[in-house]
Each structure stands twice: as C-alpha cells, then as structure tokens.
Amino acid sequence: AIADEIERNLAFLATELRNVPARHRSMRAAFDHSWALLADEERPIFRQLAIFRGGFTREAAGRVAGAMLPLLSSLVDKSLVRRDADGRFSLHELLRQYAEEQLSRSPEESAQAAGAHRDYYLAHVVAQFGPMTGGGQREAVTAIMADLENVRVAWRSAAAVGDTAALGRAAHTLALFYDFRARYQEGLVALDEGLRALRAAPSSPTTERTLAAILVDEARFHHRLGQLPAMRAALDEAEARYARLDSPPPPGLSTDPLLWRGILALTDGHYAEAARLGAAAVRRNTDEDRPGNLSPAWWVRATAALWQEDFDTAGEYARRCTEAALAVGDRWYLAYGHNQQGHVGVARGDYAAARRHYTASYAIREELDDPEGMATGLAHLARVAELQGNRAEAEELYRRVLAIAREIGDQSAVANALNGLGMMACASGDYVVAGQQFAEGLRLMAAARLMRHLLALLTSAGDWLLRMARIEEAVAPLALASDHPASDHYTRERARRGLAAAGAALPPGALAVAIDIGRGAAPVELATSLAAILTMSPPTVAPEVTNKAAPLPAAAAPLDPEEALPEPLTARELEVLLLIAAGRSNREIADELFLAVNTVRSYCHQLFGKLGVGSRTQAVARARALGLLA
Numbered sequence: 001a002i003a004d005e006i007e008r009n010l011a012f013l014a015t016e017l018r019n020v021p022a023r024h025r026s027m028r029a030a031f032d033h034s035w036a037l038l039a040d041e042e043r044p045i046f047r048q049l050a051i052f053r054g055g056f057t058r059e060a061a062g063r064v065a066g067a068m069l070p071l072l073s074s075l076v077d078k079s080l081v082r083r084d085a086d087g088r089f090s091l092h093e094l095l096r097q098y099a100e101e102q103l104s105r106s107p108e109e110s111a112q113a114a115g116a117h118r119d120y121y122l123a124h125v126v127a128q129f130g131p132m133t134g135g136g137q138r139e140a141v142t143a144i145m146a147d148l149e150n151v152r153v154a155w156r157s158a159a160a161v162g163d164t165a166a167l168g169r170a171a172h173t174l175a176l177f178y179d180f181r182a183r184y185q186e187g188l189v190a191l192d193e194g195l196r197a198l199r200a201a202p203s204s205p206t207t208e209r210t211l212a213a214i215l216v217d218e219a220r221f222h223h224r225l226g227q228l229p230a231m232r233a234a235l236d237e238a239e240a241r242y243a244r245l246d247s248p249p250p251p252g253l254s255t256d257p258l259l260w261r262g263i264l265a266l267t268d269g270h271y272a273e274a275a276r277l278g279a280a281a282v283r284r285n286t287d288e289d290r291p292g293n294l295s296p297a298w299w300v301r302a303t304a305a306l307w308q309e310d311f312d313t314a315g316e317y318a319r320r321c322t323e324a325a326l327a328v329g330d331r332w333y334l335a336y337g338h339n340q341q342g343h344v345g346v347a348r349g350d351y352a353a354a355r356r357h358y359t360a361s362y363a364i365r366e367e368l369d370d371p372e373g374m375a376t377g378l379a380h381l382a383r384v385a386e387l388q389g390n391r392a393e394a395e396e397l398y399r400r401v402l403a404i405a406r407e408i409g410d411q412s413a414v415a416n417a418l419n420g421l422g423m424m425a426c427a428s429g430d431y432v433v434a435g436q437q438f439a440e441g442l443r444l445m446a447a448a449r450l451m452r453h454l455l456a457l458l459t460s461a462g463d464w465l466l467r468m469a470r471i472e473e474a475v476a477p478l479a480l481a482s483d484h485p486a487s488d489h490y491t492r493e494r495a496r497r498g499l500a501a502a503g504a505a506l507p508p509g510a511l512a513v514a515i516d517i518g519r520g521a522a523p524v525e526l527a528t529s530l531a532a533i534l535t536m537s538p539p540t541v542a543p544e545v546t547n548k549a550a551p552l553p554a555a556a557a558p559l560d561p562e563e564a565l566p567e568p569l570t571a572r573e574l575e576v577l578l579l580i581a582a583g584r585s586n587r588e589i590a591d592e593l594f595l596a597v598n599t600v601r602s603y604c605h606q607l608f609g610k611l612g613v614g615s616r617t618q619a620v621a622r623a624r625a626l627g628l629l630a
Contacts, residue, residue: 043102046080050096050113052091058072060120064117076089114157117150118163118166119166120154122169122170124151125151126173128143128144129252132173133252133253133330134330137368138331140177141177141368152190155170155174155194158194158197159194164197164207168214171191171214174190178221180332181369182224182370185225185409188218191214191221195214195215195218199211209241209247211241212237212245213255215238216255225409226412228449235260248284253293256285256297258280258281258284259293262274262297262304292330295337296321297324299336302317306340306343306489307452307488309489314340319341321337325337331364334364336361338357338358339361342355342380342384349601351387354384362374372410378404379413379416382420383420391424391427412450416441419441422441423460423463435464435534435535436535438457439535441457443531446531451523458481458527458530460494461477462478462481463494473533475511475514476518477518478502479495479514482495482496500612572603573607577620580619607619
C-alpha cells in the first residue's frame with residue numbers, strides 16, 4: 001500500500017517530526033530545495049526531461065529537451081538524472097513527477113516539449129519501416145522495444161492532437177512490431193486510438209487511404225485474437241474505402257485485404273475459395289510490385305492445397321512462399337514458409353524433413369523473440385514427436401506451448417496445446433485429465449468459432465468416447481469431422497480411422513443412423529454438448545477396450561469374403577494387403593510396387609474402409625478372419 005501511494009502521490013512522503021530541518025520534512029520540500037539550487041539554464045532542461053518515459057538516449061535528450069551533454073552531465077552530478085549501465089539516462093519516477101509539475105506551470109512550454117517528443121519518437125518508428133519489412137527485422141524490433149514506453153506516449157499524443165499524418169506514417173511499422181512480439185491486444189488498442197483520431201479528422205484522400213491501411217492492420221489483430229466478426233467488419237470497411245479511392249494498398253507486409261480474405265476463407269474451411277483468393281493476391285501484388293505481399297499470398301495458396309490434400313502442389317507453393325520471403329529479406333514470413341514445408345513433410349510421412357523445417361522456423365522466431373511463433377514451432381515439433389512415437393517429448397513440448405499461449409492470450413494455440421496434451425493423456429490411459437483438456441479446448445473454439453481447431457478437438461472427443469466404449473456417441477463427432485470441408489488432412493484421417501473402428505463394433509444399421517446424426521449436427525452445438533460429457537467421470541473400462549479404438553469380433557472360422565465385405569478388394573488392394581501383413585512400411589510398399597507413397601496411403605485408406613478397421617493390425621486380423629490371408 002505504501003509503495004502504491006508513493007507512485008501516485010509525491011506529497012505522501014512527509015514527516016511530522018519537528019527535529020528535522022524544514023527542507024527534509026517531505027520529498028517535495030527536498031526537491032524544492034534542489035530546484036532552487038539549479039542554475040537558470042538547468043531548470044528548463046530538467047523540467048522538459050519529464051516528458052520521457054522509461055529512459056532516453058543522449059541524442060533524444062538533445063533533440064527533445066535541448067539537453068546538451070554538459071548540462072545533462074551537470075544534472076547527473078546533482079543526482080537529479082541518472083546514467084544507467086547501458087548508457088541511457090533516466091529520472092527516478094518521483095523526480096519525474098516533480099519535474100512534470102514544474103513543466104505544467106507553462107502550458108506553452110509543455111505543449112512544445114510534447115510536440116518535440118512526439119515528432120522524435122514517431123520518426124524513430126517510421127525509420128524502422130525499411131528494416132522491419134526487409135532484412136533488419138530483429139534490429140528494428142529491438143530498436144522500438146528499447147523505447148517502447150516513449151513510443152506509446154508519442155502515439156497517444158499524436159492521436160490526442162489529431163496528427164493524422166504522423167499516425168499514418170508510423171501505423172504499419174508499429175502494427176508489425178506488436179504482431180512480431182505477440183502483443184496483439186496492445187496493438188489493437190493502439191490502432192483503435194489512431195482510427196478514432198482519423199475518423200474525427202476532415203475527410204481527404206490521404207485520410208481515407210490511411211484509414212483503409214490501418215483497418216487492414218486491425219484485421220490482423222482481430223484474426224490473432226480469434227475475433228472473426230470484427231475482422232470481417234474491418235476488411236469490409238477497408239475494401240470499401242480502397243474501392244472509393246480507386247487506390248491500391250500501400251507497400252509493406254500483408255497490407256492487401258485480399259490476403260486476409262484468403263485467410264478468412266481458410267479459417268472457415270472454404271479451401272477452394274481460399275485458393276482462388278490466394279491466386280488473385282499473387283497476380284495483383286506481382287502486377288503492382290508489392291513484393292512484401294507475395295510471401296503471404298503463396299502461403300494462402302499452399303495452405304489451401306495442403307488442406308485439400310494436394311501435397312505436391314502444396315510443396316511447390318510452400319517453396320515459393322519461402323523464396324518470396326528470402327527475396328525481400330523477410331525472416332518473419334520465412335518462418336511461415338518453413339512451417340508450411342514442414343506440414344508437407346508430415347503429410348508425406350517424411351518426418352525428418354518436417355522436423356528440419358520446423359526447427360528452422362522455431363530458430364527464426366526465437367531470434368525475433370516472437371512468443372507466438374515460438375509456440376507454433378514447438379507445437380509442430382510436438383506433433384512430429386507424437387507421430388514418431390516419442391510421447392514424453394511431445395507432452396513436454398505441448399506443455400511449453402500451453403504456457404506461452406496462455407501468457408499471450410492466443411486462444412487457438414491454447415486449444416491446439418490442450419488437444420495435444422489430451423491425446424498424450426489418452427495414450428497414457430489418463431482419461432479423466434484427457435477429457436478435461438478436450439472439454440476446455442472445445443469450449444474455447446466453440447466460442448471463437450475457429451472451425452479447423454474445433455473439428456480437430458471433435459475428433460479427439462470421438463476417440464475418447466471410443467476408448468470409453470461409448471461407440472454410438474463417438475460416431476457423431478467423427479462423422480462430422482471426416483466430411484466437414486474445414487477439416488485438415490490430419491484431422492480427416494484420424495476421424496476416418498475412428499469411424500472404421502466404430503464400424504467394426506456396431507451393426508451396420510446403427511452405424512448408418514449415427515453417421516447421419518453426425519453429418520447433420522452443427523459443430524458448435526455438438527462441441528458444447530460434448531464438453532459437458534467429457535468432464536463427467538468416465539466409466540471403468542476394461543483394458544482391452546481402453547487400449548484399442550474398438551474391439552474386433554473374433555471369428556471361429558473363415559467367413560465368405562463376398563458376403564462379409566461391402567465391396568470386394570481389387571487386385572492392387574490385395575497386393576498392398578499382403579505387403580502390410582509382411583510388415584512393410586508405406587515407403588517400402590511404394591518402392592516394391594513402383595507407386596508414390598501418397599498412392600499407397602490411398603490404397604490403405606480404401607482397404608481399411610472395405611474391411612471396416614482402423615489400423616494395420618486390425619486389417620491383417622480381419623483379412624485372416626475372412627480367409628484373405630493364410
């Protein structure tokens with residue numbers, strides 16, 4: 001309480017003792033005494049230094065307050081200014097408050113000091129535009145971070161006085177800084193302050209262009225925070241303003257609203273539309289020579305191709321994303337390109353390549369001190385560890401992701417980490433913890449309506465229900481996720497495997513009814529109801545059920561394949577089945593049959609569907625029961 005009061009009120013520090021000299025009875029009296037001892041040329045310098053927050057450099061002191069080195073040194077000698085170990089200068093907060101009181105007695109001088117401070121620090125931000133959008137991102141972020149408190153004051157001051165020109169010059173660079181450092185909420189608040197000032201200013205083409213550009217950057221933060229309706233509204237207004245002006249977006253990184261429309265389409269699961277928008281963005285930004293927008297445009301195209309399971313095309317577009325980032329020196333988006341190439345590696349089963357690209361992405365984001373990017377990289381590495389069977393490593397990485405995501409408020413990353421941890425808990429047999437983690441993730445994504453993450457969690461919920469031997473209840477979320485256009489490749493494959501396992505344990509009629517229910521369900525409503533089920537105490541389940549997605553019925557004697565299979569196996573499918581029974585991997589089968597690995601995966605998927613199973617082991621057992629294998 002004492003510390004809080006000291007921060008708020010300089011007059012708090014006073015004594016009632018009478019045996020203390022008058023100049024020492026309060027901090028104010030002590031400061032008054034020191035103030036009186038200052039030379040005439042020192043007083044205006046000292047009071048104008050009150051405009052700084054969080055310290056300042058010698059150059060800034062000279063440009064803003066006219067404090068040349070001899071006067072600054074004199075104030076240091078008198079303990080009114082301190083020189084820090086890094087060479088910067090600062091005032092103790094109590095002294096700064098006292099100096100601010102002195103400055104406020106001259107409104108004209110106060111306004112002049114605020115203006116000089118505003119001009120200096122917004123120019124400092126603007127000077128980082130080139131490095132921030134090119135090859136000096138780390139240095140630019142560091143430069144702004146060193147004076148962030150002064151930059152905040154300068155930005156608010158510009159908004160308060162309606163300096164729209166200064167706001168327009170600094171806005172995009174400042175938005176990139178906040179994005180790179182995962183300060184999404186702070187960035188959104190700052191842009192809102194700028195927008196209010198611009199809306200209050202007289203209309204002009206320059207003001208309209210600035211408004212449109214800031215709205216696109218606002219959409220960036222709404223997307224980060226999962227605020228999709230607000231993101232759409234910001235893009236609608238930005239596009240309307242650009243249309244009225246018949247003016248293109250400015251240069252920079254991700255300044256084209258078309259890119260964000262593509263990202264919205266990806267979020268909604270409209271992958272064909274996202275592919276179209278990404279292609280349009282590539283053409284427009286190539287024609288209009290905005291290279292900073294090409295890397296994200298290729299990223300949209302790569303993501304759309306990946307989630308449509310066109311892995312070769314996705315790999316090509318991911319490579320172009322990386323090349324476009326390298327061409328302009330954009331290391332931040334280079335990390336996105338590496339992630340995308342890692343995703344293609346996972347889809348192809350090339351986990352070594354995936355790990356290599358994910359590690360490169362993480363290193364870049366660590367270099368830039370971008371917590372969101374580091375969390376994303378760790379989540380991808382956790383996924384690879386999980387796929388390679390390294391559960392302990394995967395769990396540790398998911399825990400690190402969760403800690404970072406909670407700290408920065410990234411709800412989609414929180415949900416992703418909860419899903420991963422829930423899957424690890426399921427694999428370890430801790431179904432109570434797994435249910436709690438899946439339920440929390442479902443509630444978060446149902447509120448945010450981030451469909452891809454929601455469908456991944458619905459698939460995990462379906463797997464949990466299978467393990468609880470609640471087969472019919474499991475079918476609905478699995479059926480929904482297996483067919484929903486917003487499901488990515490990994491989610492769709494997991495859901496289909498779960499459905500195949502459920503099909504081996506349910507009568508065909510019951511399975512068909514449950515699938516119809518799932519396909520007709522609304523994802524958000526289904527997620528909400530499942531979250532309640534997942535947090536109930538799970539029933540005691542026999543080990544043979546918990547360790548398998550669904551038990552396979554044993555056959556006393558071989559069955560007639562033509563009667564037992566809904567559709568007979570083709571000659572090629574039988575070849576693949578024989579090699580699976582021999583213990584060959586997908587890569588080994590591909591090499592032996594002269595097929596692509598993706599083609600082998602497709603045959604495996606068809607086999608599992610026809611046999612009504614969800615794994616290689618179950619496929620072999622089922623085939624033997626049917627007399628297809630010796």
